[in-house]
Amino acid sequence: MSEKRKLKSWQSWAIFLVTMIVVFCLGLLAASITERRAEVRSIFANKKDKIEPLEARNEMYRGNYPREYETWTQTADTSFRSQFNGNQAIDVLEQRPNMVLLWAGYAFSREYTTPRGHMHAIKDVTNTLRTGNPGINGENDMQPATCWVCKSPDVPRMMQAMGVDNFYKTKWSEMGSEIVNPIGCADCHDPVTMDLHISRPALIEAFARRGMDITKATHQEMRSLVCAQCHVEYYFKGEGKYLTFPWDKGFAMEDAERYYDEVDYYDYIHALSRTPILKAQHPDFEIAQMGIHAQRGVSCADCHMPYVSEGGVKFSDHHITSPLAKIDRTCQTCHRESEEVLRQNVYERQAKANEIRNKLETELAKAHIEAQFAWNRGAKEEEMKPVLKFIRQSQWRWDYGVASHGASFHAPQEITRILGDGLERAMQARLEIARILAKHGYTDKVPMPDVSTKEKAQRYIGLDPKVLEHKKEQFKNTVVPKWIEEAKAKGKLIVLQK
Numbered sequence: 026m027s028e029k030r031k032l033k034s035w036q037s038w039a040i041f042l043v044t045m046i047v048v049f050c051l052g053l054l055a056a057s058i059t060e061r062r063a064e065v066r067s068i069f070a071n072k073k074d075k076i077e078p079l080e081a082r083n084e085m086y087r088g089n090y091p092r093e094y095e096t097w098t099q100t101a102d103t104s105f106r107s108q109f110n111g112n113q114a115i116d117v118l119e120q121r122p123n124m125v126l127l128w129a130g131y132a133f134s135r136e137y138t139t140p141r142g143h144m145h146a147i148k149d150v151t152n153t154l155r156t157g158n159p160g161i162n163g164e165n166d167m168q169p170a171t172c173w174v175c176k177s178p179d180v181p182r183m184m185q186a187m188g189v190d191n192f193y194k195t196k197w198s199e200m201g202s203e204i205v206n207p208i209g210c211a212d213c214h215d216p217v218t219m220d221l222h223i224s225r226p227a228l229i230e231a232f233a234r235r236g237m238d239i240t241k242a243t244h245q246e247m248r249s250l251v252c253a254q255c256h257v258e259y260y261f262k263g264e265g266k267y268l269t270f271p272w273d274k275g276f277a278m279e280d281a282e283r284y285y286d287e288v289d290y291y292d293y294i295h296a297l298s299r300t301p302i303l304k305a306q307h308p309d310f311e312i313a314q315m316g317i318h319a320q321r322g323v324s325c326a327d328c329h330m331p332y333v334s335e336g337g338v339k340f341s342d343h344h345i346t347s348p349l350a351k352i353d354r355t356c357q358t359c360h361r362e363s364e365e366v367l368r369q370n371v372y373e374r375q376a377k378a379n380e381i382r383n384k385l386e387t388e389l390a391k392a393h394i395e396a397q398f399a400w401n402r403g404a405k406e407e408e409m410k411p412v413l414k415f416i417r418q419s420q421w422r423w424d425y426g427v428a429s430h431g432a433s434f435h436a437p438q439e440i441t442r443i444l445g446d447g448l449e450r451a452m453q454a455r456l457e458i459a460r461i462l463a464k465h466g467y468t469d470k471v472p473m474p475d476v477s478t479k480e481k482a483q484r485y486i487g488l489d490p491k492v493l494e495h496k497k498e499q500f501k502n503t504v505v506p507k508w509i510e511e512a513k514a515k516g517k518l519i520v521l522q523k
């Protein structure tokens with residue numbers, strides 16, 4: 026039997042020191058965990074302010090939720106820019122004059138800029154020619170109060186005070202001094218419990234018509250559904266302008282189209298082609314459901330509001346913006362590729378969709394101009410029916426794809442299919458017009474106007490850019506300041522202090 030080997034003196038001391046270091050580190054870890062737990066408890070147990078139900082003033086949430094509030098204020102930042110978009114207000118009509126022609130006869134032909142962050146919601150909806158300029162040069166209010174629905178947490182407060190139906194029926198301008206706080210806390214959270222909740226009735230009603238109870242949604246589902254209150258396709262139904270989502274037949278583009286066709290709905294008659302046009306809004310939620318991320322259970326918030334850990338607190342980053350601005354906390358939580366590889370993956374998908382979009386816009390604008398030419402050459406209504414149907418279908422597909430934010434990422438195959446289908450229908454419309462013109466003795470090419478700039482395109486459809494801009498400045502400098510002062514006097518608005 027061999028003798029037991031004895032440790033040397035330095036080995037014993039080494040083991041002792043290592044043991045002491047491990048014990049010390051475990052002690053630090055335990056203290057850190059205890060400290061962080063205490064921090065979490067203190068946050069939720071020692072709320073500074075009592076928040077009342079329907080509290081719309083975002084500033085009132087600051088004391089209890091400083092981290093979320095601070096990141097929310099960063100939605101005012103407009104510095105992010107990607108290859109195809111960003112959070113800056115870009116004049117899209119200046120970049121794409123054909124869009125003026127596509128919206129001839131509708132307010133979007135006056136002005137259309139890319140959307141900015143949530144903190145700009147009120148300012149952007151009032152400082153635009155799309156909502157009209159009531160009270161300026163005798164112009165009437167063009168829009169109902171329904172246009173305010175997705176712009177402010179003041180909306181649920183006013184809906185409760187007035188009733189939902191009466192709110193929708195009211196003129197947009199009559200709510201100007203009441204709807205003053207930009208998209209914020211109460212839009213997605215119950216002010217008392219801070220649970221995610223649906224604050225707008227249209228989403229609840231849309232699911233109910235499909236036999237679905239939205240109150241049974243999981244927390245992960247709610248992290249998308251609160252966004253779906255606004256980032257969807259919708260229309261103003263009937264004389265009461267009741268906000269309605271056309272989901273009765275399903276979430277696909279064709280489902281909404283069938284819904285509208287059956288009720289014989291259109292948003293406006295095109296000023297050139299006389300087509301009854303469907304104006305898509307921003308069907309982000311619907312298109313996202315067609316993509317791989319949503320199908321794998323990824324929510325809107327997972328990518329647009331990534332989690333942040335600070336001390337012992339884990340919270341959602343309320344600086345809602347493009348995931349490309351924070352790839353390390355969005356894409357790379359699941360994907361192992363480098364930031365640059367992931368960014369280029371997105372750009373590649375966007376470029377392919379954009380290529381088809383460009384072709385579609387060109388063909389569709391020509392179809393509208395050629396249809397007007399055919400009418401002027403004596404085309405009859407019965408002859409033009411197939412043309413108007415093709416144009417309506419083509420423009421619906423174009424607008425459905427273009428109006429959706431991030432569509433070429435959310436569901437690249439679906440959006441490519443939709444735009445490709447729209448391009449085919451635009452070309453069918455042009456072929457049908459050529460046949461009609463030949464029947465009326467005209468076989469040459471239809472002369473195309475010079476619409477190479479926004480101003481030229483606007484003049485072609487009967488708008489005066491200088492008059493439009495003058496009205497916008499008058500409204501911004503007279504009516505809007507009055508609304509703000511009235512809101513401050515009523516205590517409805519808190520001016521943020523930097």
